[in-house]
Amino acid sequence: MSEKLGNVESPSSPTPGDAVAVADIYAPTEGLSKKGVLMWRLKLMAALVLPVYLETLDYTVVATAQPHIASAFNRLDLQSYIGTIYLLTSTVFLPVFASVADVFGRYLALQLALLFFLLGSALSTGAANMPMLLAGRGISGIGAAGILTTVRIILVDSSSLKENNIMSSMLVLLYAVGFSTGPAIGGALLQVSFRWIFAINLPCCVVSILLVFLLLRNRTRGALPPQLRDVRCFADEIKPEDQPVVEVNTFVDKLLRIDWIGAALFVAGGILLLLALNWAGNRGWDKAEVIAPLVIGALLIILTLTWEYALERKQRVFFSGMNGDIVEGKSERKPLPKAFMADAMIPVKVLGSFDVLVTSFAALGSGMVMLVIFYFVAIFMVIVSGKSAVDAGVQLIFFAPGMGVGTTIAIRIVKRTGQPKYAINLGGLIIPVALGLISMAVYNNTEGQIEGFMVMAGVGTGMTFGPLAIHARFSQPESRVAVVTALQLFARSLGGTIGLAQCSTILNSKVQHYFHNLPQSTLDSLSSNNATDVLNSLSSSSLDSVSAINALPADLQQVVRDAFQYGVRWSFISLIPWTGLAFLLALRLSKIHVKPASQAQVAAKKEEESSGSIVISGESLRSGVAAPNLAPLQERTDSGKSDVVVVGDEKAG
Template identity: 25%
Template sequence: MGSHGQTPSVHSDNATVVIESEKSHSNIEPSSSNPNHITNGEKQEYVETSRGEKEEVIDDQEAAGTGSKQKVEDASTAVVVAPSSVSSSKGSTSHGNLDPGPHNPAHEDFVPMPFKQLMLVFTGLMLGIFLASLDQTIVSVCSAKIASEFNALDEIPWIGTSYLLTSTTFQPLYGKGSDIFGRKLTFLFSISVFLIGSALCGASQNMIMMIISRAIAGIGAGGIMAMVMIIITDLVSLRDRGKYQGIIGAVFGFSSVLGPLLGGVFTDHASWRWAFFINLPIGAITLAAVVKLLHLPRAKGSLREKLARIDFYGVIALVIGLVLILLPLNWGGNTKEWNDPLIIGLLCGGIAVLLIFCFIEAKVAVEPILPFRLFKSQTNSAVFATSLFVGMGFFGIMFFMPLYFQIVRQESATASGLEMLPLIVGLLVASISSGFMVSKWGQYRPFIWIGLALSTIGTGLLVLLKEDSSRGKIIGFLFINGCGLGFSMQTIMLAIQSSVATADIAIATANATFFRTVGSVFGVAISGTVFNNAVKTNIQPLLLANPKIIIVLENSYAVNEFDEVTKAKILHVFMIALNKAFTVCIPFMGIAFLFSLAIQHNKLRKALGPTPME
């Protein structure tokens, strides 16, 4: 950067002018060779410089002339920032210390979308998130019915495991894939794969076909979740992104609660196949909206050049490593004991392969799917860790609260979905309101901290639930949890998007989503093991008195076949187990809060364009 005492020379290639003055009157001659120049009638605002002074708006309606030379009048200081080479001064924000990463041609020549068109595209993106998150929960209610029809009750876990494995492992690949092949093409691919998988699931004739089809759907669903957040970064400025991502977060929470409700309705009153076929019309609308309305710059280069940029070795190592880790986490304590040689062998093998993956990303891959340079930033590392533990705590709650209603309170699947509405109301209110407040004030860290503090407290309150807890207490506890999640989940994403270079936004966003998804797998596996062990331990005395009680371990509604005294004892066993599962989730949320304290603040720009370090 130039010194503050004089006006430095102006670079003609990809230069960005930063004004540090109380006045915004300037004459700027846009360069025809500059893909980031300001077009007529368009306002561009850039961030504060190393002195942290007030940011200014450059209005180019007063711009005149042509050529590459730019003049700035009535400005106390002018600083020219070149994307390719920037050295930060000591007093600069944390942006200056970041590696801007590789140049991405997809970010050039972008013209902001008209508001009306943006709303139509955003509606399509919301439908995409609705599809992917709904599919995660709606099938869980139908699994028992599906397995019974195919006479494969022992293969129920594979319905969820196959989906979870593919949706998790392919998320980082979509981040890099969108840089190589372009946002629009990658998003269309993910939706198409998801719809193909959903159609195959609905048409499945046996359990093997169902498991394979769920794996295909998972490949697409993982891409949808990642690509929606990535595309939003291309459509709106970082400052305005809060309100849009807040709405996305509300849609995610709403569909997560609506899923079990719809799954119960389809199972009880129609056919489980509609749990998959419902995706097709919604997906068709999403595809049409994206094809017709979403116009983003195309990635340059031939297909051969693009394929050469893919980190195939890294992808293969990551997929194999996560499969070897996730399988024993799903099996351990359920179908097999934790000390089983197969479980131990898979865990050791998974750790070894993941170490190989780290070596590939650090030393071999030219364009890694998980660049280690991202971890050089304190904020990035803190966001990844926070996302991991938020996923562990949040999905533990989402998994076990319906069990509380269905097992302990003996409610139907449909009623259980309705009972979760206080959580979704809290999430909707907090997510949307925090998004608009972040856009207005430009501050996101307070919402992360408040949200994670509320989530930790709310999770702790769930431990106080009993078999006969009042409805007011249940509503209050769920509402607190919903508010905590609503305040924190999308603002965490803003934190990492504000701390990386433009060229790294896609891959950083995808990896933040990846860590949250992996956290959900770990969280459900760990809390599930605690729950199962608690049930087995505390039900043993009851089994000695009445061996027939073992039937409730396969069908919780069978508890109604016993007398009231025995029924109360059985339900108390499940309540103890649920309390232990909720207890495990408390430190997950607490650790997420502690990691969030390390997140640094970066200015939320009100303009599209390159980040300050560029």
Template identity: 45%
Template sequence: MASPYSGWPFRFRLMGSLALPIFLETLDYTVVATAQAKIASSFNRLDLQSWIGTAYLLTATVFLPLFASVADIFGRHAAIQLSLLCFILGSALSTGAISMTMMLLGRGIAGVGAGGILAVARIIMADVRSLSENNFQSGMLVTMYIMGYCFGPVIGGALVAVSYRWVFALNLPCSVISMVAVYFLLGDRLNGPQSRSAPGSQGRDVDLRPRLLAIDFFGAFLFVSGIILFMLALTWGPTFAWGAPRVIICFVLGILLVISCLIWEWRLGHSSANQADAFASNIFCATPILPFSVFKNMDVVICQYVAFVSGMAMFVNFYFVALFFTIVSNLSATKAALRLMLFSTGIATGNFIGIPLVKTLRQPKIPVVIGCFALPVAAGLMSKAINSDEQKEVMGFLVLSGASVGLTFLPLSIHARFKQPEDRVATVEALNFFFRGLGGAIGLAYCAALMNSRVNRYIADILASQTLSAADALSLSTLSSGSITSLQFVDQLSPEVARHVRIAFQVGLRWVFISLIPWGVAAAIVVIFLSRIEDSDKVARSGTLESASIAPHTEKIHDLP
């Protein structure tokens, strides 16, 4: 029987219902990446500009596996409608933000919805167990993303020129339209029996309480709290010194909470495997967001590490190249967004190379290997171009960086999914995006810390050289990465001091891309050890042929006396 998740009718329904939310999500990445310095400047908190992207990425990452659980327990339709509702709420808070705290809260809630949209859309597509159909649907999804990446900066740039608030306000009516479209175009397909029963229940007809208990809220709380504290330590380190009590306390508490999360996740997995332990099954009844059993497969572990590095490269390129254009090159957010379209072009190129390779070679490992080898090369060339302040070179290497990410984007997901049984499709799919988003969130935090450290070191070195006039030296001595509150503040400095501030950021950004090289080299090494996947379509065809060849013989046997 044909799957309800394949064929052209379903493909058109999928595109019609998910095109808008996917476009809005990409608009947040492309436009906010270039506008975040302007947004932070409006609240005089340029030191927190990286958190506008980090807050969104962090919540989107953590809630990816949670929405996988929601999609399994409550069904795909309920999960995607909840995602859109969270996206609306977060966008509304960001639109009306009157402080940096309110802005970050709105970005975090919008990230929850974005994570859900991303996870559930991929899970719906992964519900069909066919390499060819997965490859086609993945290509269709990426095409929608690329359209958002290409047209988003143009539309968003025009909105930012009026007010950055319009970027978030645009999400409100479009998300409502998406909720209606999902209901009418996909509702009948997504209300089918795809969800698993909650632990201790019988089928889908269960009470709300056991379903809610099956979602790992406590694990998510531990993980989010630990990562936020760890990132706060990275943010405060360059400003208050790495040995400051607040920095040390955040580091220690963050690490302890993450370790506690891992222990909790292990205990959840152990309890679900040991149903004889009645007490444990009642207390630890949630579905773990990080199922340890999945990581027993080495291919899955390698795929998640490469997804982590790929996510780090993707978001570091988006956000920190945007800083190069807006701070070092002193371009407007609109012009910076248009230049960032080259990164989207690179991602599109990588995907349009990778998808035919998977279709022809029937092995997603090949484009992954090519992308992983290109990634550290692109990072090294980008650091060289930033160091020489060559805008044209930076723009050219943006295409190469995007292609290295695009080559790994979908093949990684397909490879990991085909190394696990069908009942783990949602989990593995969510984990792939979880580690990609986690790489982006951690990459933004540690790269921001590295950039700020290098900015402060450059300022200290130029003061020690005593090459400035007394007035300029006095002005520069009061500055640090944390005291530069806005882009307008930089423009108000004397030309010589402003020039050194821009050079300081240029040096810091160069080291950001140098720091990506060892991560990329490690990914290029481990990806070689990926094994081959089984071609499900070939196996299905072989099974059909075998059945056809056996059937006539069976009839002859029945004809015997």
């Protein structure tokens, strides 16, 4: 039995499982023709290309321009914080924006992220002093976290493996463009003024906001009803007929769904941990200013997980009716305390999944490789090879084509086998081998070999980049898409921080070790003053800039360059155990099982093709798996081209 609503038939007596609007959950290309699918992808690419490019461009440009920016304020001692504070906020706010995307919808989350990025860029552009610049960088990092999270969630929202494969590849393509052109653009902007590095974001942000408004408004997944996060997480413990329908309509109600306590604990703990990792690379792991934030940050993360467990347990008890009396089959529950109305930011049940943990660890290793290659190949090119910052940045372009090739191979593997784990396994094998070959090329001081093996590392990274996200996404229920995506991104960003901290420590240690173990014949070949300078450098910070190295006598410069060559080589070697372990663990990944279309969905598709109407199966509405995008359907019904009909079985109404 159903009632007519305009051109749309809707069940008149929906069950609790059906109480989900079409716009809330959908597979964006379900029910569309091939031309419609192509148009959707083009619109999506047009709307997301600038946000992704902005985030990538900022990441690559500022990294090479930090010394010049800090010098403009005569605060070279704070140059590392220009990148560090951006890295901190862009990492710890990733899970927060995943919650925002679930509660307020993907569109609003992306617009909020772009607004933060715009404000941060404006503040950095007009900075009158270093603190103002750092504040702007921190705000920009929050926006970058939102852009990165929301874009990735939008691209993996589809329940189709094929669509996820294509969307993940689109994202890698967008990143490759940013990584390829970023260093060159940064060098050109720096020749004019460092402020243009931030000012270029302003018009791009405004255009992005307009494009997202025009192309994605009402076309992306909307706010998820609470039962998808609260009830479906415990669906295996609650009978379908006992699932409550929780109404959350007002803005205040939605704010209460944000896990503010978990977010505050996680952000505080994450910032302290990341600061400790950043400081450890230069100050040493035995310093109080490193140990204190490391310990406190770890305790806050543990407290975060404890709170998430308590939150989920309270909700489980509430929704299962254990705290109320059962009267005539209905539960008369006491109101749930407001503090426990939030959707868990990091569901503990997700962290119990072997596949989620392994793919996150592999993403962590991938993040280590990407960031270390960008920073330490640049160190090698500038200090050892004597190239300028711009020329060294150009050398990094070789990594991007490798990612493109790896992505193409991964697409074919996933398409042919239906399993992303095989691409993960092959790419996971290539990465440690490539790292070993890069270290060998550094030892040989052969730029051509370094460039070639960078391409190889890019191939391995590209082969795992998309499939890791796809495997994690399909290893969990639909309702956990956002949180699983955020965990993947957080692991990748955390990997970059850990990689830089580890490799910086090893670089400094190996450089000092090289100086301490200089052959006597080498010391004898230097003048006594130069030999003294070498010994003094062991306990001073005289080698912390390229200009300081260039100021040394020629024979002493060569000793320093050889020491850095030795240190960079061991920095790459130190990543091999991480990536090797990730490869071994990934061999144990389970096969994903993508739910095939049901008979009702197949019948709906045939009905649409034969009648020209757009048909939605009642089962799709109930399961939240295959309901199509409402906005394109509305356009077609408004134009009179087709009707929208809901078909289904007796459970659908």
